[in-house]
Amino acid sequence: MLRPARIHLFTAAVAVLTGSLAACGSGTTGSSASGSADAFSAATCQGGTLHVLNASKATSGYDPAVLYTSGGGAIPRLLFRTLTTRQSVAGAEGTKVVPDLATDTGRPSQNATVWTYHLKPGLRYADGSAITSADIKYGIERSFSSQLAGGPPYLRDWLIGGADYQGPYGSNPDLASIATPDAATVVFHLRKSEGDFPYLAAETQFAPVPKAKDTGKEYNAAPVSSGPYTIASFTKGKELDLVRNPDWSRSTDQQRLACPDRIDISLGLSAAVINQRLSASIGDDADAITTDTALDAPTLAKVSASPALKKRVVSGQFPDTHYLAFNVKKAPFDNQQVREALAYAVDRTAVVNAEGGSQLAVPSTTFTPASLAAAHQDYDWFPAGPTGNPDQAKRLLAQAGHPNGITVPLAYDNSDPAAATALQQAFAKAGITLELTPLDSSAFSSTVNNPTTEPALSLNSWGADWPSGGPFLTPIFDGREIVSGGGNFNLAQYNDPQINAEIDRINQITDYATAQRQWAALDARIGKLALNVPLYAEASSVLHGSHVKNTYLDQWRGWYDIASVSVK
The missing domain is CATH 3.40.190.10 (Periplasmic binding protein-like II)
Incomplete structure (x- = not known):
């Protein structure tokens, strides 16, 4: 599920707040289950x-x-x-x-x-x-x-x-x-x-x-x-x-x-009101939960300082990925060396800090996040280290014919400017000038998800609809999923018959653990193409x-x- 901006709600992604997922069988071959x-x-x-x-x-x-x-x-x-x-x-x-x-x-x-x-x-x-x-x-x-x-x-x-x-x-x-x-x-x-x-x-x-x-x-x-x-x-x-x-x-x-x-x-409450009422836990609020609102950074700091409140907090990581999306149909990102240069230039520590720190964001170098463990394989094909590798980025840009750097616009949802600003500062060290192009939330999807209006570079996020690599990778990398009129999530507009065939092959597997290992391997294979730059996965805490x-x-x-x- 595509989400252009960071939100503190459990309403648009598959969130895992009790720790990482682990590989397990699903019983999808007809076995009966009594439940647990x-x-x-x-x-x-x-x-x-x-x-x-x-x-x-x-x-x-x-x-x-x-x-x-x-x-x-x-x-x-x-x-x-x-x-x-x-x-x-x-x-x-x-x-x-x-x-x-x-x-x-x-x-x-x-x-x-x-x-x-x-x-x-x-x-x-x-x-x-x-x-x-x-x-x-x-x-x-x-x-x-x-x-x-x-x-x-x-x-x-x-x-x-x-x-x-x-x-x-x-x-x-x-x-x-x-x-x-x-x-x-x-x-x-x-x-x-x-x-x-x-x-x-x-x-x-x-x-x-x-x-x-x-x-x-x-x-x-x-x-x-x-x-x-x-x-x-x-x-x-x-x-x-x-x-x-x-x-x-x-x-x-x-x-x-x-x-x-x-x-x-109760519907339509502000996040501040929800967290204040849950913190106070007075009257009916002692018998209350929220199913869609997490703690923001300032509130989390206050709660963490209170032993009594800390006992009523559960924390963990969303299995989603926030990432830079390249439109490889547009210059300069039709050149893989340019795409790799941006991957090397990323300062993930700065991005994480911009999003509120390590309690709210976890750096990612893979598209399938670590919290989706059954379908995850560690890789870092373009190691930027914690704070970026601008020298390697400059070398790649020069090899690609851009010895004096490049200037490119970055489209992002204006409700979440923090990561875009952090990226702009990091990329400047590598000779990459980002022209920040904020889009209103209502216009972001209609612009970015339409191949005819999609910009060359945008800031996005994706979360799977169930704990499997299939809904995580297929909408993003299957060329047959490209939708011409809008609602397109294959933002690279990448269509490789071999990748499409591999997706079809894995989809025939009904054993969960086996299928997830195959999805993990496919993620690593696609990652070498630098079709996007994974940045971080959301973390969150709730009272x-x-x-x-x-x-x-x-x-x-x-x-x-x-x-x-x-x-x-």
Whole structure:
């Protein structure tokens, strides 16, 4: 997921705040899993009301078609169950995908182009009606409608016929590549091999939607719940109140403890207010968490100086990468020596300090970050050291025909000028003059992600939608992912048939650990081309109230596992 500027929210990247990921099997070859929420026993649940203090205004509501499960925060998992889900347990085991509505994580064909799921018996919505395979199919189909745009783009690319499908409304036909041979079986036919399909099946687009209850664009305010809670009231931008779904049962859901009787979510609060209230932990705020706001550098310093507050802080690293993106179609970055020169000139210490220091940023020399450990391989093909190697950068520029240096514009989101300024100062030592070109946040993506308007050099970031190298590397380096009209993330506009073929080969692998080793090797291989310059990965710290229990942060998306949190 592309993010042009640093933000202190857990809403747009896969954050891991309890440490690094570790390689592990995913069970994606059809093995059944009973789940591991038992690590926080249901006996620890004591009812009560959990309060959530969030910066997000949730103005688009809670339609599963338009949400990113990773980007939409922790709340959708309380309302919607999906074919699969992440394993609800702290630590490396939390990177695993496990069954949710389905009996297993999916049974693939030999080349992973057909995936079959069977639903568990006894599944019901909050209105008491049965959940069927037709509801899964319909829920996915409606996500293709232009009026419900905003969710992950993978299904449009992966499903046969998905590229041209317009959704189920009006006289449109159904999507034939999703078959429902009976009420408990759903079969997906893909146009290419996708070993990561069980991870995608955890996104909210795979939540069931009963066709008879679909209200189109209005569904976002009162969706039919398949999860442990249902919406009691919702005021966009202000408040969301959840109560128990009486037809949800732990007997079919081992991944959500659903401890509180109610969950009251305050929306649209400022980060300063959220962290002040959590620090004070008075009244209802003692029973509060946040699912989208981290501590900034000044607040973190104050909290770190208080032993009592420090006990209520969890810290760690986002598996995302902030990087300089070269458009290799434009001079001077059509010359690899020039690209390498900038890589050598980078002062990562200055960039990290500009972003708030080592508690908020960790230097990176690889595109796949160290926190995505299963898909990570250490490399540093253009060693700049902690503070840059301007002499080597000058030598490369001279060899490339620029003995007097170069002048190039750097486009960046104006909400985060710190890194751009640090880079400008570092590059000046190597004879590289950066002309800073700030773009308004609203215009950044429309400019940078359109190949016709993309600048030669820009400052960007990317976070994977699930813990795998596939969604980290494919959108950035697969030439077939280049989108001409906008929404393009292959900013190098790089199209190598050999790299494309290697991506296809790895996508046929359904064993998680094996696939991740291959993704790591591919990252190292591509890194030699200097198509971008990795700078840093985000680190963060987050507070919780003094009466909250089970406050581990999951290893998949990096917010509190609100489905397991309880209050004292």
